[in-house]
Amino acid sequence: MKIMFAFCRVFLPGVYKHLKFGWSCCVAFAGIMWQATLYAQQPHVEVHTDSAQILIGSQFHLYLDVSLPTAYKLQGYALPDSFNHIEIINRAPADTVSTGGLWHYHQVLTLTSFDSGRWLIPAFPVVLASSRPDDTTHVILQTDSLWIAVQTVPVDTSQPFKPIKDIRRVKLTWLDILPDVLLGIALLVIVWAIVYVLRRRKRKPQPAVIQQPLQPPYEEAMAQLKQWQTEQAWTKMHMKEYFTRLTDVLRRYVERAFEIPAMEITSGELLEHIDQHPLLRMHRAIWDEILSEADRVKFARWSSSADMAAHCLDKAIEVVEAIHQAQQAQALSEQATEQAATLKDTSK
Numbered sequence: 001m002k003i004m005f006a007f008c009r010v011f012l013p014g015v016y017k018h019l020k021f022g023w024s025c026c027v028a029f030a031g032i033m034w035q036a037t038l039y040a041q042q043p044h045v046e047v048h049t050d051s052a053q054i055l056i057g058s059q060f061h062l063y064l065d066v067s068l069p070t071a072y073k074l075q076g077y078a079l080p081d082s083f084n085h086i087e088i089i090n091r092a093p094a095d096t097v098s099t100g101g102l103w104h105y106h107q108v109l110t111l112t113s114f115d116s117g118r119w120l121i122p123a124f125p126v127v128l129a130s131s132r133p134d135d136t137t138h139v140i141l142q143t144d145s146l147w148i149a150v151q152t153v154p155v156d157t158s159q160p161f162k163p164i165k166d167i168r169r170v171k172l173t174w175l176d177i178l179p180d181v182l183l184g185i186a187l188l189v190i191v192w193a194i195v196y197v198l199r200r201r202k203r204k205p206q207p208a209v210i211q212q213p214l215q216p217p218y219e220e221a222m223a224q225l226k227q228w229q230t231e232q233a234w235t236k237m238h239m240k241e242y243f244t245r246l247t248d249v250l251r252r253y254v255e256r257a258f259e260i261p262a263m264e265i266t267s268g269e270l271l272e273h274i275d276q277h278p279l280l281r282m283h284r285a286i287w288d289e290i291l292s293e294a295d296r297v298k299f300a301r302w303s304s305s306a307d308m309a310a311h312c313l314d315k316a317i318e319v320v321e322a323i324h325q326a327q328q329a330q331a332l333s334e335q336a337t338e339q340a341a342t343l344k345d346t347s348k
Helices: 001-013 013-040 174-200 217-231 239-258 267-276 286-297 306-347
Strands: 042-050 052-056 059-069 072-077 086-089 093-098 102-112 118-121 125-130 138-142 148-151
Touching: 042 138, 042 148, 059 072, 059 125, 072 102, 217 239, 217 306, 239 267, 239 286, 239 306, 267 286, 286 306
Parallel strands: 052 148
Antiparallel strands: 042 059, 059 102, 072 125, 086 102, 093 102, 118 148, 125 138
């Protein structure tokens, strides 16, 4: 490019002048376009109304247009519902359009005034926030202020006042009362249908609940414990569930066999009841071992081993079997005592 300019300057001075002028125009045009692009990428706000004057009580519209790059988002603007003899009746939802890397917000506000005069719509701030989540900076744009002239209805004072007219009564037609009549008929039909259904509905007999006879406490507990031992239940359940169900079986056995509220009390309270009963107290160490391990697993997030789980199940079967045998021996002893007493009374 420099060689071409130098050649034209020496050998073609007329062409050189035209080239220099054209180059200057291109540089100026490029600068103008660059400035326009920079301006277009900057956030700006515009407001205008559809009318500069209205009759008192009439409505007019205020148009708010905000253009901003995608790096910003509109946070809001501060314009109260009532200001300087002007009231905002409605704020339409904002329309958002993205074109050319810019966001364009357009909102229409409906305003009115009931005071005659020339009133100012003051400039108000429009707050923009950064669209980046880690950026808390804000940009505040200021709108232009606008004037609105509110005029009264012209009155011809030369004419006499008109008298106030009486209220005119409008005659009712069948079209006026038809909706009420249809609504009343519909309500009557609905009430009749409800009463009819309630009267015609047959009460279905409730099926008799057949309660299965309960197994004896010993048989119920041993059946469950033996089944778990055969199936190796500790390998199929989570430890917390396994120990919870194991202790529930033992608690239910104690509650049914000895009338102790074992299902509603803590392990410590259960041990206190065990200490007070001779048959249970004989195996207190086993009770303490099973209940302590279960409490550690259930409440302390203790990770029990499979061997310990199987050991506790074996101990549970052992203690239930031992207590049952002791109960049978006690029952036989009491029966023998009663028979001996009966024979003694008979011999007399």
